[in-house]
Amino acid sequence: MISNPRAFLEELFFAAVKAADPYEAILRHLPKPPKGRTVVIGAGKAASQMAQALERAWPHPFDGMVVARHGRVAECQRTRILQSAHPVPDEAGLAAAQALMAHVSGLTADDLVIALVSGGGSALLPAPPEGFALADEIALNGALLASGAPISAMNVVRKHFSRIKGGRLAALAHPARVVSLVVSDVPGDNPAFVASGPTVPDESDAQDALRAIRDYRVDLPERIVESIRNVVAPKPDDAAFAGHEVHVIASARVSLEAAADLARSRSVHPLILSDSIEGEARDIGRMHAALAREFSASTAFDKPMVLLSGGETTVTIGGGRYGKGGRNAEFLLSAALDLQGASGITALAADTDGIDGSENNAGAFADGDSISRIRAAGGDARALLSGHDAWSAFNLAGDLFVPGPTGTNVNDFRALLLE
Numbered sequence: 001m002i003s004n005p006r007a008f009l010e011e012l013f014f015a016a017v018k019a020a021d022p023y024e025a026i027l028r029h030l031p032k033p034p035k036g037r038t039v040v041i042g043a044g045k046a047a048s049q050m051a052q053a054l055e056r057a058w059p060h061p062f063d064g065m066v067v068a069r070h071g072r073v074a075e076c077q078r079t080r081i082l083q084s085a086h087p088v089p090d091e092a093g094l095a096a097a098q099a100l101m102a103h104v105s106g107l108t109a110d111d112l113v114i115a116l117v118s119g120g121g122s123a124l125l126p127a128p129p130e131g132f133a134l135a136d137e138i139a140l141n142g143a144l145l146a147s148g149a150p151i152s153a154m155n156v157v158r159k160h161f162s163r164i165k166g167g168r169l170a171a172l173a174h175p176a177r178v179v180s181l182v183v184s185d186v187p188g189d190n191p192a193f194v195a196s197g198p199t200v201p202d203e204s205d206a207q208d209a210l211r212a213i214r215d216y217r218v219d220l221p222e223r224i225v226e227s228i229r230n231v232v233a234p235k236p237d238d239a240a241f242a243g244h245e246v247h248v249i250a251s252a253r254v255s256l257e258a259a260a261d262l263a264r265s266r267s268v269h270p271l272i273l274s275d276s277i278e279g280e281a282r283d284i285g286r287m288h289a290a291l292a293r294e295f296s297a298s299t300a301f302d303k304p305m306v307l308l309s310g311g312e313t314t315v316t317i318g319g320g321r322y323g324k325g326g327r328n329a330e331f332l333l334s335a336a337l338d339l340q341g342a343s344g345i346t347a348l349a350a351d352t353d354g355i356d357g358s359e360n361n362a363g364a365f366a367d368g369d370s371i372s373r374i375r376a377a378g379g380d381a382r383a384l385l386s387g388h389d390a391w392s393a394f395n396l397a398g399d400l401f402v403p404g405p406t407g408t409n410v411n412d413f414r415a416l417l418l419e
Helices: 005-019 022-027 047-057 091-103 134-147 151-159 168-173 191-196 206-215 222-229 252-265 281-297 327-338 370-376 381-386 390-397
Strands: 038-043 063-069 079-084 112-118 177-183 245-250 269-280 305-314 345-351 363-367 412-418
Touching: 005 252, 005 305, 005 345, 005 363, 005 412, 022 047, 022 177, 022 245, 038 047, 038 091, 047 063, 047 079, 047 112, 063 091, 079 091, 091 168, 112 168, 112 191, 134 151, 134 222, 151 191, 151 206, 168 177, 177 191, 206 222, 252 269, 252 305, 252 412, 269 281, 281 305, 281 327, 281 345, 281 412, 305 327, 327 345, 327 363, 327 370, 327 381, 327 390, 327 412, 363 370, 363 390, 370 381, 370 390, 381 390
Parallel strands: 038 063, 038 112, 063 079, 112 177, 177 245, 269 305
Antiparallel strands: 305 412, 345 363, 345 412
16 A cells, blocks of 8 residues: 555656756757857746756756746746746747847857747747737637647647748758757657747648637637738748757656656556657546546556546637636546545646646546535536536545646646555
């Protein structure tokens, strides 16, 4: 038996986070120094930590500028850290995007650009097309988030309404060589989808973006849709990207394997369900609860065991009211409703960047008594789930998980311990 299930699950979470440590990952993928200048750019929730790691790993001179979210950042000596808002873009982001574009201008073929890209960069780098304002990009972002579209579809749309996404930042650096080091937070680890690929183009076109808008019923002003319809996005075979390199240096799979290794060392049998699960958070929660009950009751599997999974679920808001949520909290509240009364099952769901939704928690813990605790504190779990207010439910129960910002981001981490 595990004497403290929550402490054990927390250890697994931090093992997963450590496996995505920017320094070790960057060290394995450093390019050779160029004849000319080295320019460092970056954006994402892990931008300052990645920049700090690069400063340790790169002994040569460079000019650095990265964009991180508002709040605490890692201290850097040679890198200017700009900050902007996530998940709703702000004016600071608009200025930061312009500064990054200026930072890579005027380079030569002898110069090197090292791009440090992590999840969250889409919101941190608003740069709407000519003739549009920040309010238009905020409207686009809000409509995408409310639609429940997967991250891959959202980023196809975003790259067709931007002057910086979809490889455009790398194109501005031409003829310099660009090496992109990417911490992936997207299912499948396609680097073009991380932060909407400011330095990594993909093959999608305007028709793909329009199809996503239609299929996921993204409610957008016709003016924005018309702009997207007429965009020709850069493609990977464009001459501007010749000689560029892209490396995914950390991902959910690596992190889940690290958590599994730690579990084995504690004589707990791990089973990784998948590192790329997508879908509606509450539906994925019910699926995990069903699997937990099935494996828990089965005699075919040794106990204790832990079910591990990653990926990125979505929460479809629709037109109704919503409270304080977060996809991991919503996943877990849905699972907790189906785990009522179950003994020997403890779960943790958290975002590896340390922030789930708009509050300061990474996620929450749950077990067979979670719903009873919520009820005893005056909450109605089903009503709170219906109102996308899972944070309030777990706050009532005292079950929030608040590790603080982690400095990396390889998306959702879910662990269900079966004793």
